[in-house]
Amino acid sequence: MTSNFLNESQAMWLDTVNRFMDNEITVEYVRKCDMAREYPYEAYEKIAREGWLGILIPEEDGGAGGDIFDYSLMAEGLGKYGFDFACSVLVPTFTAMNIIKFGTDEQKRKYVKPFIEGKIRFSVSISEPDAGSDAATTKTRARRDANGDWIVSGQKLWCSGAAAKNTTIAMLVRTNAEDKHGGLSVLLIPNDTPGLVINKLPTLSRHATGTTEIFLDEVRVPGDAMLGKEGLGWKIITEHLELERCSVAAAYVGNAQQAVTAAVRYAHERIQFKQPIWDFQVIRHMLADCQTQVDAARLLAYRAAQMAAAHVPCSREGSMAKLYGSETLKTCAMTGMQVLGGYANLPEADMERYLRESVQSTIGGGTSQIQKTIIAKSMRLGG
Numbered sequence: 001m002t003s004n005f006l007n008e009s010q011a012m013w014l015d016t017v018n019r020f021m022d023n024e025i026t027v028e029y030v031r032k033c034d035m036a037r038e039y040p041y042e043a044y045e046k047i048a049r050e051g052w053l054g055i056l057i058p059e060e061d062g063g064a065g066g067d068i069f070d071y072s073l074m075a076e077g078l079g080k081y082g083f084d085f086a087c088s089v090l091v092p093t094f095t096a097m098n099i100i101k102f103g104t105d106e107q108k109r110k111y112v113k114p115f116i117e118g119k120i121r122f123s124v125s126i127s128e129p130d131a132g133s134d135a136a137t138t139k140t141r142a143r144r145d146a147n148g149d150w151i152v153s154g155q156k157l158w159c160s161g162a163a164a165k166n167t168t169i170a171m172l173v174r175t176n177a178e179d180k181h182g183g184l185s186v187l188l189i190p191n192d193t194p195g196l197v198i199n200k201l202p203t204l205s206r207h208a209t210g211t212t213e214i215f216l217d218e219v220r221v222p223g224d225a226m227l228g229k230e231g232l233g234w235k236i237i238t239e240h241l242e243l244e245r246c247s248v249a250a251a252y253v254g255n256a257q258q259a260v261t262a263a264v265r266y267a268h269e270r271i272q273f274k275q276p277i278w279d280f281q282v283i284r285h286m287l288a289d290c291q292t293q294v295d296a297a298r299l300l301a302y303r304a305a306q307m308a309a310a311h312v313p314c315s316r317e318g319s320m321a322k323l324y325g326s327e328t329l330k331t332c333a334m335t336g337m338q339v340l341g342g343y344a345n346l347p348e349a350d351m352e353r354y355l356r357e358s359v360q361s362t363i364g365g366g367t368s369q370i371q372k373t374i375i376a377k378s379m380r381l382g383g
């Protein structure tokens, strides 16, 4: 189900991505990657062949020149069988936009074409052990040596996708200890850079894309690896997070919708007390509540994406979409677990994967509490 909100070509685009997920990727493949904790390389290559990695990249840079609304619809479709799978495409694609927006001509020449072709990917590394919600407390230090190279030392945490092959990490680092926000910069660091130690973590969620800890001990990075100017890191990351929130909100909606659809199907098939459990009003009402919440989350996601596509400031609307989408995914996956009963515990029911992903969704990209803080900041008396 989509919504009447979409025009014909948008509805066709969402339908194309949904059918691609069903026929080309398949739920079985998504489940297998999750269970084996394997990065979905095969799917990533298929998506690259479709040209979808470059959907947001302007035509003059070799991309498809789509807008954030098109991108969000893709995210909704890709999120269908689990947010983790969507992440394997969304993290590289929204991180690539930092290079489009802030990269030098040389950086664009180096990264953009191979990225669109699926030969390289990107991760974003903001978080650290002591810098979570307060991301600007980043301690990982980068200093220039006499040759103009950057020497980087510190520890990053939770960098999703950083262990996948041919990944370049957009890493937030401190270049000035005196200035909390103005002392931050972003370096582009390939994951095979000598001295970089990347460990995949055994997390509850994000099995396939994988999330990592990264240790850097005097790692040498070329002087031209800085994205934008020195001190521009906080601006880059703030803009990055706004795009991230719009797109992940749509992926949560796709995943939440699938949780509800699967639960409705099961409720019709499962017979207890000589009747489908759907015939118990209590079950129908649980699922009606979920569908209402999914529709509301979808409208919030579409509103944020529409504003972003029109270049209207939408930090508040992006946070609302992210907040409500993630909380909706959590509610729907939890309800799905209840409706599917004991069966829900098995991987082949897929619901336990949706539940695991939902637990992370209210944390990553800024927690629900941080989204509320952003929303509250925009609220004025009488406004």
Ligand SMILES: Cc1cc2nc3c(=O)[nH]c(=O)nc-3n(C[C@H](O)[C@H](O)[C@H](O)COP(=O)(O)OP(=O)(O)OC[C@H]3O[C@@H](n4cnc5c(N)ncnc54)[C@H](O)[C@@H]3O)c2cc1C
Pocket: 124, 125, 126, 127, 131, 132, 133, 134, 157, 158, 159, 160, 161, 203, 205, 206, 211, 360, 363, 364, 365, 366, 367, 368, 369, 370, 373
């Ligand atoms: C699977 C996974 C993948 C991730 N992927 C990435 C990635 O690719 N790149 C990356 O950089 N990071 C990534 N993260 C990190 C994620 O962005 C952080 O976990 C998140 O920002 C929260 O930081 P924290 O975990 O340190 O929690 P903390 O900031 O320590 O928060 C702990 C609790 O305190 C609350 N809290 C904190 N500050 C406030 C406040 N001011 N007001 C009210 N409540 C507050 C929080 O809401 C939360 O409930 C990932 C995390 C996970 C688990």
